[in-house]
Amino acid sequence: MSFQAVKPLLVASLLAALSACGGSDNNSNPTxxxxxxxxxxxxxxxxxxxxxxxxxxxxxxxIDAAYKDSGNTRTTQLAYLQAEATAITANTxxxxxxxxxxxxxxxxxxxxxxxxxxxxxxxxxxADTTTADITTKVKQGTDGKYRLxxxxxxx
Amino acid sequence: MNSSLRLRQAVLxxxxxxxxxxxxxxxxxxAAEKAAAKAAGTYVTGDFHNHTTCxxxxxxxxxxxxxxxxxxxxxxxxxxxxxxxxxxxCTLAEDPFTPVAPALGLTTSSTGPWPPATYPSxxxxxxxxxxxxxxxxxxxxxxxxxxxxxxxATPKAMWRWQEIxxxxxxxxxxxxxxxxxxxxxxxxxxxxxxxHASTNVLAGxxxxxxxxxxxxxxxxxxxxxxxxxSDSDTSRGxxxxxxxxxxxxxxxxxxxxxxxxxxxxxxxxxxxxxxxKTVEGIKWMAQFAPTTSYFIxxxxxxxxxxxxxxxLGYNIEHLRDFNNAxxxxxxxxxxxxxHGAEAQRGSYTTNAVGGGTYGGTGIYxxxxxxxxxxxxxxxxxxxxxxxxxYHNRGSFGPDQLETTADFYPGEYTRDHVLVRKGTNNLSAExxxxxxxxGNSFVANGQLIDRLAFVVCATNPTLPLAANQxxxxxxxxxAVAANAEVRINGCATMGEKLxxxxxxxxxxxxxxxxxxxxxxxxYSFANPSLKQINITQPLNAPVLDxxxxxxxxxxxxxxxxxxxxxxxxxxxxASNTSAKIAKVFNSTNWTSMAGxxxxxxxxxxxxxxxxxxxxxxTNLPAATPSETDANGNPIxxxxxxxxxxxxxxxxxxxxxxxxxxxxxINGVKYSSFDVAAWADLWxxxxxxxxxxxxSTALAAIK
Numbered sequence: 001m002s003f004q005a006v007k008p009l010l011v012a013s014l015l016a017a018l019s020a021c022g023g024s025d026n027n028s029n030p031t032x033x034x035x036x037x038x039x040x041x042x043x044x045x046x047x048x049x050x051x052x053x054x055x056x057x058x059x060x061x062x063i064d065a066a067y068k069d070s071g072n073t074r075t076t077q078l079a080y081l082q083a084e085a086t087a088i089t090a091n092t093x094x095x096x097x098x099x100x101x102x103x104x105x106x107x108x109x110x111x112x113x114x115x116x117x118x119x120x121x122x123x124x125x126x127a128d129t130t131t132a133d134i135t136t137k138v139k140q141g142t143d144g145k146y147r148l149x150x151x152x153x154x155x
Numbered sequence: 156m157n158s159s160l161r162l163r164q165a166v167l168x169x170x171x172x173x174x175x176x177x178x179x180x181x182x183x184x185x186a187a188e189k190a191a192a193k194a195a196g197t198y199v200t201g202d203f204h205n206h207t208t209c210x211x212x213x214x215x216x217x218x219x220x221x222x223x224x225x226x227x228x229x230x231x232x233x234x235x236x237x238x239x240x241x242x243x244x245c246t247l248a249e250d251p252f253t254p255v256a257p258a259l260g261l262t263t264s265s266t267g268p269w270p271p272a273t274y275p276s277x278x279x280x281x282x283x284x285x286x287x288x289x290x291x292x293x294x295x296x297x298x299x300x301x302x303x304x305x306x307x308a309t310p311k312a313m314w315r316w317q318e319i320x321x322x323x324x325x326x327x328x329x330x331x332x333x334x335x336x337x338x339x340x341x342x343x344x345x346x347x348x349x350x351h352a353s354t355n356v357l358a359g360x361x362x363x364x365x366x367x368x369x370x371x372x373x374x375x376x377x378x379x380x381x382x383x384x385s386d387s388d389t390s391r392g393x394x395x396x397x398x399x400x401x402x403x404x405x406x407x408x409x410x411x412x413x414x415x416x417x418x419x420x421x422x423x424x425x426x427x428x429x430x431x432k433t434v435e436g437i438k439w440m441a442q443f444a445p446t447t448s449y450f451i452x453x454x455x456x457x458x459x460x461x462x463x464x465x466x467l468g469y470n471i472e473h474l475r476d477f478n479n480a481x482x483x484x485x486x487x488x489x490x491x492x493x494h495g496a497e498a499q500r501g502s503y504t505t506n507a508v509g510g511g512t513y514g515g516t517g518i519y520x521x522x523x524x525x526x527x528x529x530x531x532x533x534x535x536x537x538x539x540x541x542x543x544x545y546h547n548r549g550s551f552g553p554d555q556l557e558t559t560a561d562f563y564p565g566e567y568t569r570d571h572v573l574v575r576k577g578t579n580n581l582s583a584e585x586x587x588x589x590x591x592x593g594n595s596f597v598a599n600g601q602l603i604d605r606l607a608f609v610v611c612a613t614n615p616t617l618p619l620a621a622n623q624x625x626x627x628x629x630x631x632x633a634v635a636a637n638a639e640v641r642i643n644g645c646a647t648m649g650e651k652l653x654x655x656x657x658x659x660x661x662x663x664x665x666x667x668x669x670x671x672x673x674x675x676x677y678s679f680a681n682p683s684l685k686q687i688n689i690t691q692p693l694n695a696p697v698l699d700x701x702x703x704x705x706x707x708x709x710x711x712x713x714x715x716x717x718x719x720x721x722x723x724x725x726x727x728a729s730n731t732s733a734k735i736a737k738v739f740n741s742t743n744w745t746s747m748a749g750x751x752x753x754x755x756x757x758x759x760x761x762x763x764x765x766x767x768x769x770x771x772t773n774l775p776a777a778t779p780s781e782t783d784a785n786g787n788p789i790x791x792x793x794x795x796x797x798x799x800x801x802x803x804x805x806x807x808x809x810x811x812x813x814x815x816x817x818x819i820n821g822v823k824y825s826s827f828d829v830a831a832w833a834d835l836w837x838x839x840x841x842x843x844x845x846x847x848x849s850t851a852l853a854a855i856k
């Protein structure tokens with residue numbers, strides 16, 4: 001691969017690394033990988049109640065190729081999303097699942113494999129307001145994008 | 156056609172008719188209620204089954220209500236004496252009102268002189284012909300002539316319908332309004348064909364927070380006249396001229412032309428007639444007070460197996476009949492009886508179904524996979540309740556803290572009920588709504604005092620751990636507020652979560668094991684735990700573990716099915732899929748400040764309609780004579796035998812073990828109130844999960 005070919009990746013990685021070093025997203029630079037991830041995650045979560053949202057490119061692209069979460073791989077997770085979307089379409093009386101809005105996304109502590117810690121705040125306002133700070137893993141791909149990485153546990 | 160056959164057919168017909176009447180409207184499958192549609196609520200404590208001298212209790216109404224809502228702090232209270240008749244005027248206060256000092260080691264005497272040297276052995280109110288022990292005939296201005304209806308004895312007994320309608324209602328309303336708590340009248344019905352049931356017809360009564368005007372208990376009184384087995388009055392309520400007809404019921408043909416009610420009962424001549432009458436009563440409630448009545452069979456194992464020629468216990472088919480007749484009226488049972496401090500716990504004997512209680516609970520609910528699980532396995536709205544069933548303090552006075560018989564309402568057993576009152580005051584109507592909803596739990600000895608219990612569907616756009624963190628925060632918040640989780644995609648007790656097959660679920664619980672002391676008057680080490688070298692003050696219990704019990708729901712059993720009727724252990728009374736799915740304890744729950752514990756079980760891919768419920772205890776599994784290797788409660792007669800002349804199995808060797816305990820050859824054994832305080836349990840009501848393509852849960856919201 002020529003330098004020209006890898007240059008965009010290097011730039012993206014550099015930007016991502018800079019952003020990841022304690023970087024937070026205040027929408028001050030919407031073009032950074034962190035802000036892209038933040039935006040995509042918010043969109044994905046916000047549209048999760050719809051069939052289209054569950055299977056959107058935004059949502060599916062947030063799942064890393066090496067995603068593993070309590071045994072769920074990217075493949076099984078995509079199948080899960082599809083099944084959920086199908087069920088929503090077919091049934092109007094489902095209870096649905098817990099809905100959130102996501103804020104305060106922070107990515108930090110990236111390791112040599114570009115696996116980082118993502119923290120965020122989840123909020124639900126269905127009736128009472130509930131907020132919880134969550135921590136999960138994300139991985140930055142060779143395209144510079146951060147994606148959900150799961151807990152990497154097999155069960 | 157002989158009468159037996161005719162009545163048997165009528166029982167079946169009653170069940171069949173009830174299932175299709177307007178009183179039990181078919182409920183189409185509907186989505187679980189959305190969070191925004193649920194008014195904010197809080198869990199409140201109460202009791203609905205206790206006695207005064209209006210029936211066979213020893214205290215006045217005033218004193219019992221005061222004990223319940225003031226001394227022991229219940230948030231609501233339903234005064235429910237037996238039906239039938241009584242000679243005593245329970246509305247009179249204790250006279251002289253000489254409360255026995257609330258301290259231990261008091262010297263009692265049956266002859267006096269009384270305070271300050273000694274105290275009446277039965278407590279002052281037990282003194283004959285004083286206070287609420289005086290007769291109606293002697294104390295009513297009109298004397299005997301003021302006592303209405305049939306009766307020739309001297310002194311003349313007053314029918315309970317008259318007590319309720321003309322004498323008990325106003326003091327009840329007044330006491331509740333003074334305490335600023337909902338207090339109203341119910342009835343422990345002597346159930347035709349069976350033993351007892353806690354019942355209530357609220358309509359007409361105006362308990363606090365209503366503060367103006369005066370209500371009435373006319374419908375409650377009429378229900379007693381019409382449907383109590385011990386009310387043999389035929390006067391139709393004297394000037395009331397009641398008619399107990401149930402609109403559209405084929406069983407009106409059994410109504411006596413004079414009394415205008417079914418006057419017969421289960422007997423050799425009329426087998427099963429009493430049960431029919433009981434079902435008619437439920438239908439009557441549904442007709443006249445569909446949203447403000449309830450029918451809850453009490454200590455339903457105590458009287459043994461049902462007999463169509465007597466008035467004994469309830470079999471599962473009777474519970475099904477009741478629920479079929481009106482699921483908005485008959486929605487649960489008191490499988491955890493009162494009388495918790497009696498030598499024979501729960502006042503059960505070896506003749507009870509199950510041969511006694513199990514950790515203070517009857518076998519119908521105590522046995523995993525038994526009657527309760529069978530009913531839940533049908534998807535019925537059938538909820539667990541408890542009561543104190545206060546009558547007296549046994550060998551102690553009413554103001555002493557020891558007891559060899561009953562605990563006061565709120566002292567030991569509490570029903571915690573979610574009441575959606577929003578920003579309004581607590582109200583009786585909302586409390587009954589809460590009872591009906593199944594969003595409630597029962598705890599003894601303040602083992603836990605708060606609970607949030609949900610099943611939630613995970614949001615697939617986020618990793619599972621993120622979902623779990625959020626849901627655990629939500630239940631912790633709910634426990635902090637003594638409220639429920641109101642989040643779409645979560646269901647709590649009495650509710651259903653409707654999901655697709657394969658859905659990933661979290662079953663998440665937060666509860667509070669309150670710090671400090673409970674109401675037990677004893678601080679010596681729990682003798683049950685002492686057996687396994689755990690030293691824990693009896694008045695400072697610690698939750699040992701929580702069982703998450705699950706069972707599949709396979710649909711309602713039709714009255715014509717061979718699996719509709721049967722005794723414990725039969726296929727009709729079993730749910731073989733029910734099991735302890737998870738045991739939570741200190742190794743897998745998260746402890747938080749204030750005694751709050753949070754725990755979660757993940758169901759990776761649910762495939763069948765099911766329910767989950769909880770129970771918990773202070774006793775580890777395999778505590779000798781208390782729990783088996785799987786943590787199930789053992790028959791209480793094992794530790795404290797029915798035969799009071801033989802030793803128990805759990806010695807109480809602490810020098811502070813009280814003198815009233817079972818003592819054989821100088822050895823004290825855990826018994827009476829000590830045995831109850833030593834052996835604590837809580838039970839939650841279930842959360843249902845309806846899986847599309849599996850069994851639909853029409854009866855569950």
